Amino acid sequence: MYKVIFHNHNKVYEVYCQQVTGSEFSYGFVEFSDFVFDSAHELVVDPTEERLREEFKDVESLNVPMHAVIRIEKVKKRGACVIREGQSGEKVTPLPLDRPRSKN
Numbered sequence: 001m002y003k004v005i006f007h008n009h010n011k012v013y014e015v016y017c018q019q020v021t022g023s024e025f026s027y028g029f030v031e032f033s034d035f036v037f038d039s040a041h042e043l044v045v046d047p048t049e050e051r052l053r054e055e056f057k058d059v060e061s062l063n064v065p066m067h068a069v070i071r072i073e074k075v076k077k078r079g080a081c082v083i084r085e086g087q088s089g090e091k092v093t094p095l096p097l098d099r100p101r102s103k104n
Helices: 047-055
Strands: 002-008 011-022 029-035 061-065 069-074 082-085
Touching: 047 082
Parallel strands: none
Antiparallel strands: 002 011, 002 069, 011 029, 011 082, 029 061
């Protein structure tokens, strides 16, 4: 499995996939395929994961220009998928950190 980090529309995407190859599309592209997401049946839903699953639901392979790829790592297990702002590095859809406040 591979962790792939790349630029996409002023954002930085971190996704996981099973295949990374040189693109048959054109020289200078990298092809990512067989995206891996958490099970849709999970009790806790990560909004970023859901957004990425929706964005890539019908994608068989993604061809990214080589200059947009930041990093490709071969990993033993999957971590969290993330979308970050390109400049600040802040997560676009972070999970809320504050617990609901009681009405006392």
